[in-house]
Amino acid sequence: MKRLKDNYSHIDLAYIKQSLITSGRTGNQFLRFSLVGSSGVLVNLAVYTSAIYILSWHYLLAGTISFMVAMTNNFIWNRYWTFKSHQNGQAGAKGQYFRYFLVTLFGYLVNMALLWVFIDGLHWHAVLSQLLAIMVTTLSNFLGSKLWAFKTG
DSSP, rough: HHHHHHHHHOOHHHHHHHHHHSSSHHHHHHHHHHHHHHHHHHHHHHHHHHHHHTTTHHHHHHHHHHHHHHHHHHHHIIIIIIIIIIGGGHHHHHHHHHHHHHHHHHHHHHHHHHHIIIIIIIIOOOOHHHHHHHHHHHHHHHHHHIITTTOEE
C-alpha cells in the first residue's frame, strides 16, 4: 500500500487538469485516446444498433456484446498507438489486457446503470442513451488506462 501511495501521491485534481490541457505527452495521449475512443464509439454503436434492430436483442445484451467488441478494438489501438506499450511482448499484452478490462469494466457497469436509468426510467431513445453513457465514462477510462493498465516501468 505504501508503494502505491508513493507512486501516485503527486496525482491530484490540478495535476489531472494540467495533464489534460497541455500539449505534452499526456495531452497528446488524451487526444489519441479520444480518437481511439471515437472509433470505439462507432464500433460500439454499430454492434449495439445492429443487435437491437436487426437481431432484436434486449438492450442490455446488446450493450454487453457491443462493450466487449469495442473494448477489444480500443485495447489494440491504445496499446500500439496511444500509449505505445507494445514492447512487453505477448506476456505483457495479456497483463495489460486484463488490467484494461478491469478499468473498462468499471465504465461498463456505469454504462449499464445509466442505460437502465435513461431507457427504463426516463424513456429516452436507446441509441442516444448509449451515446450519453459512453461520454460519461471517457475520463475515468483514460485515467485508469494511463495510470494503471498501460503504465510502464
